[in-house]
Amino acid sequence: MSDDLKMNNILVVDDSPTMRRMVITSLGSLRRIKSSQAGSGLEAIERLAIEPVDLMVLDLNMPDMHGMEVIGFVRSHQAYRNIPIVVLTTKGEESSRSEALAAGANRYLTKPFDPRQLADVVGSLLQAS
Amino acid sequence: MDKPNPDNRGEFFDQFLDDYYAECDEHLVSIRRALVTLEDEVDARTVDRTLLDNLFRSFHTLKGISGMVGLSAAEQLAHHLESYLRELREGTVVLSESGFEALVAGVSLLENVINARRNDQPSPSIDEVVERLQAVSADSASVETAPAPQTSESDATATRWQVEFTPTAELAERGVNVNSVRSRLQEIGRLIHAKPVVKDAGGIAFEFVIETSAGKAVLASFEADGLTFKPAADEPAPRAKEAPPVPIIAPASVVRVDLDRLDELMRIIAELVISRTRLEEQLTDLKRSTPPALWRSLQETSLSMSRQLRDLRESVIRVRMVQIGEIFERMTFVVRDMARESGKKVIVQFSGGETEIDKFLVERMMDPLMHLVRNAVSHGLETAAEREAQGKRSEGLLSLSAATAGEKIIIKIADNGRGIDRNLVLARANARGLSQENSQLDDDALLNLLCTPGFSTRDEADRESGRGVGMDVVKKATEELGGRISLATRVAEGTTFTIELPLTLAIAEALIVSVNGQRFAVPQSAVREVLEVESSATKVLENNEIIPYRGKVLPLIRLARFFEMNHQRGDNFHVLVIGEETNAVGLAVDRILGQREIVVRAIKDPLAQSRGIAGATELGDQRVVLILDLTALRQLATTSKH
Numbered sequence: 001m002s003d004d005l006k007m008n009n010i011l012v013v014d015d016s017p018t019m020r021r022m023v024i025t026s027l028g029s030l031r032r033i034k035s036s037q038a039g040s041g042l043e044a045i046e047r048l049a050i051e052p053v054d055l056m057v058l059d060l061n062m063p064d065m066h067g068m069e070v071i072g073f074v075r076s077h078q079a080y081r082n083i084p085i086v087v088l089t090t091k092g093e094e095s096s097r098s099e100a101l102a103a104g105a106n107r108y109l110t111k112p113f114d115p116r117q118l119a120d121v122v123g124s125l126l127q128a129s
Numbered sequence: 130m131d132k133p134n135p136d137n138r139g140e141f142f143d144q145f146l147d148d149y150y151a152e153c154d155e156h157l158v159s160i161r162r163a164l165v166t167l168e169d170e171v172d173a174r175t176v177d178r179t180l181l182d183n184l185f186r187s188f189h190t191l192k193g194i195s196g197m198v199g200l201s202a203a204e205q206l207a208h209h210l211e212s213y214l215r216e217l218r219e220g221t222v223v224l225s226e227s228g229f230e231a232l233v234a235g236v237s238l239l240e241n242v243i244n245a246r247r248n249d250q251p252s253p254s255i256d257e258v259v260e261r262l263q264a265v266s267a268d269s270a271s272v273e274t275a276p277a278p279q280t281s282e283s284d285a286t287a288t289r290w291q292v293e294f295t296p297t298a299e300l301a302e303r304g305v306n307v308n309s310v311r312s313r314l315q316e317i318g319r320l321i322h323a324k325p326v327v328k329d330a331g332g333i334a335f336e337f338v339i340e341t342s343a344g345k346a347v348l349a350s351f352e353a354d355g356l357t358f359k360p361a362a363d364e365p366a367p368r369a370k371e372a373p374p375v376p377i378i379a380p381a382s383v384v385r386v387d388l389d390r391l392d393e394l395m396r397i398i399a400e401l402v403i404s405r406t407r408l409e410e411q412l413t414d415l416k417r418s419t420p421p422a423l424w425r426s427l428q429e430t431s432l433s434m435s436r437q438l439r440d441l442r443e444s445v446i447r448v449r450m451v452q453i454g455e456i457f458e459r460m461t462f463v464v465r466d467m468a469r470e471s472g473k474k475v476i477v478q479f480s481g482g483e484t485e486i487d488k489f490l491v492e493r494m495m496d497p498l499m500h501l502v503r504n505a506v507s508h509g510l511e512t513a514a515e516r517e518a519q520g521k522r523s524e525g526l527l528s529l530s531a532a533t534a535g536e537k538i539i540i541k542i543a544d545n546g547r548g549i550d551r552n553l554v555l556a557r558a559n560a561r562g563l564s565q566e567n568s569q570l571d572d573d574a575l576l577n578l579l580c581t582p583g584f585s586t587r588d589e590a591d592r593e594s595g596r597g598v599g600m601d602v603v604k605k606a607t608e609e610l611g612g613r614i615s616l617a618t619r620v621a622e623g624t625t626f627t628i629e630l631p632l633t634l635a636i637a638e639a640l641i642v643s644v645n646g647q648r649f650a651v652p653q654s655a656v657r658e659v660l661e662v663e664s665s666a667t668k669v670l671e672n673n674e675i676i677p678y679r680g681k682v683l684p685l686i687r688l689a690r691f692f693e694m695n696h697q698r699g700d701n702f703h704v705l706v707i708g709e710e711t712n713a714v715g716l717a718v719d720r721i722l723g724q725r726e727i728v729v730r731a732i733k734d735p736l737a738q739s740r741g742i743a744g745a746t747e748l749g750d751q752r753v754v755l756i757l758d759l760t761a762l763r764q765l766a767t768t769s770k771h
Binding site for chain 1: 141142144145148149151152182183186189190192193194196197199295296297298301306307308311323324325327331332333335385
């Protein structure tokens, strides 16, 4: 399979199953996309270990392992440090935007999110990488 | 074109409403559960950190998903609840009585707001509750600062182990993953922390530190799944920041299923059960014309199909089961509100909350059970002053319990209040022309009167118990589900309602019997024993036919006579022993034809309904067989002579 026909695997990490479905459905307009899901930070890292991931959409406030810790782990790991990360978190903690971007998140979006905007952001990050 | 259009946000997110409601329900269930525990910690210096974390996260998630579906009242309310929880968690306020009340009010309102949207009704106002939540945040902030989060004490005999788990696709396939490993470790000890680590070769592993008194052998049994163990270095317990508490979370592998789809699945299984019964009958017909070897092999296939069908049925039933504790917790909050409004003191106890019950039954029984609970608080339990005057503890006790017995689930709602005044009930029934009896009522007769439509013992304006359903509806709902309600009450001691329900509807094990050439199905769960009896062994005592049974006598019910069939009696017959030790009766039938799984269908046509008949089923030959209602038969047998 040539590179431009490759399916991009998006890992959607959120402890709310409804939110995960919303994210995955929002990305439905993008081409050559598949997705996998994780309900906690630890599960997200496990997915990374057992399947190739091209981009993460990551919630911050989760049980087990906070999204910030996930960013820290991914960015310090040789094999994963280039995976684009879109943080998608509930509005309210404004300080977390600068923290997340400083820790290595590529983009920072808030919930409620606009499905079209999320798809655009993910699409452009995939094209750039 | 069935793809939703992401340009239209409202419509786009409407497609997630069912998921949204389902997830809200889950969070509300766990929130109520947490609040029950939290109530004990009002004014406490230390509040369980895990509990606060879980509550915080539930409100946080509700806020997030409510915002997505555009339910801004729920989003705002959840936001204020979350903020109060954050303050509690950070220790800037102490959980006060008024703070707890505000939390409870906020949660009830949140539920109402979500339900209003679900039922297309206008949303209730959230202003007052929001103000209360803001007030408790500001109020108690100045009082004192809360101490550091509580850490559970270490077990002196426990050892700390460092456990390493390396995930692989193969292990994940087998269901061995970071979540399953963690819960297995939590079963044998206390999890101190869990974190991912990078191995030398660049791979990923998870490192868990657990404290457990389990021996090496237990740990060794984990090694098959690629876990390695070594004693943990004696490091100080990591701070909360790096070792967040590890609550149970919903793993990504859990799916939600609409109950309608499960009903559909059950219906298909019921059809399969009928088809298989038909197949079995046809096999019997084939026996004479088929070579024995071939017939045996057909028979074996049929039998294994039968086993598989049973497994399939049980699996589907398991999927439908929910824990009844959810209902109990919901009731606790209703009781709290009622107690506050009426000035009574009530302690709610529950046991058997882990008992599982078919989701369909839960939904149908919710209102009737709630009615019994409201009744217990408004009629059963006395005020603190009345109780003290009688030398009782000032707090009334309401206990809710559930247990399974055979294929039944038994739910009890008991109070230790004033009991039901039989004379009052009788006088009222007479006054309303509902009864001509003047004798002392037993519990069954009392319950029958209470459940007569048009009868209500509502003394004053007890608005709580008047809502929606009455006792007649409670009884009807229970019986429609194939269940039974009973009552035990003693003046000044209290009242207990017992509701028996089948674990699940639709399919049951039954004995097929014949009487006078007519076939009947008898629910097997009710049959204690089957006896073969010679006609000469029966005696007649005071117009009752009896047989000797285990050193005592057993009264017989002749089904043939009961259903007024023209009966020719043979020499021998069979007796099914039903009921408990003291009030057992024997059901006399001609022959036992076999044991079957039957698909229970209610008889809805009132013209076809008859006492002693619980429903109908269809056997392989497509002829209808009536299902006997054993409890009704027993009751009829004790009131009239057969």
